[in-house]
Amino acid sequence: MNNKTKGALAGVAGVAILAGGTTFALWSDSDKVDGGEITSGNLDVAALGGDWYDTSADRADRDTTVPFSGVSAHKITSIGSYRVVPEDTLQMVQGLDIGLEGDNLQASLKVVVPAALDANDGVELSYEVFRDGVVVQPSKALGSAFDMRIQAGQSGQDQGDPDPGVLVIDEIDTDGVADLGVVITAKFLDQDDQDLVTTTLADLADITVELKQVRDGSGFKTN
Numbered sequence: 001m002n003n004k005t006k007g008a009l010a011g012v013a014g015v016a017i018l019a020g021g022t023t024f025a026l027w028s029d030s031d032k033v034d035g036g037e038i039t040s041g042n043l044d045v046a047a048l049g050g051d052w053y054d055t056s057a058d059r060a061d062r063d064t065t066v067p068f069s070g071v072s073a074h075k076i077t078s079i080g081s082y083r084v085v086p087e088d089t090l091q092m093v094q095g096l097d098i099g100l101e102g103d104n105l106q107a108s109l110k111v112v113v114p115a116a117l118d119a120n121d122g123v124e125l126s127y128e129v130f131r132d133g134v135v136v137q138p139s140k141a142l143g144s145a146f147d148m149r150i151q152a153g154q155s156g157q158d159q160g161d162p163d164p165g166v167l168v169i170d171e172i173d174t175d176g177v178a179d180l181g182v183v184i185t186a187k188f189l190d191q192d193d194q195d196l197v198t199t200t201l202a203d204l205a206d207i208t209v210e211l212k213q214v215r216d217g218s219g220f221k222t223n
Contacts, residue, residue, distance in 0.1 A: 041152075049067070050093070051092070052090055054073060068130035069093075069181075071091065073091065087190065089186070095180070097176060098179045099175075106214055107214065114203050124189060125187075126141050130181040131167075149214070150167045153170025186204060
């Protein structure tokens with residue numbers, strides 16, 4: 001929902017008059033009742049980046065650092081033409097530009113893994129979430145429970161206050177700047193089947209980051 005929507009409440013007032021005699025008819029009248037204007041909130045996310053980096057321990061030409069995490073690495077210009085071998089470690093970085101507005105708005109941030117990749121024992125996957133260079137979701141195996149909650153800041157809660165100790169995104173609209181950084185690490189394991197590497201690389205392209213509103217009464221969580 002990128003755009004804010006506005007609507008007006010309308011009610012109906014009716015008056016009935018009973019006529020005398022053996023038969024009767026119901027008369028009625030109606031008029032509009034002025035209602036308050038309702039403004040919807042906003043939940044929006046835009047993906048920024050999506051770059052790949054080689055962070056293998058024996059990589060000699062580490063000419064850059066991985067955004068958000070600051071790990072020394074070599075940037076991969078084209079993951080489609082990259083040649084992976086066992087014990088390589090790659091990292092994919094996805095910046096998230098988030099807009100939140102709503103007094104009771106909470107959202108769950110999840111990393112969605114393709115079924116083929118989740119069942120692949122030739123690669124070890126993990127992820128971290130960063131904000132301003134600080135880890136807000138410590139490293140966890142990809143595919144394990146991920147229930148990271150975020151909420152709107154004070155500017156997005158006209159009638160409320162952010163819950164203390166909960167991750168706050170004080171942006172009501174996306175602005176082209178990443179608010180969070182998701183770093184996914186793929187470590188390729190020793191294996192006999194060389195074809196498995198090609199399959200794994202194809203599956204890696206299908207990893208997605210999902211942001212959706214939740215309202216289950218469980219409160220906010222940061223990990």
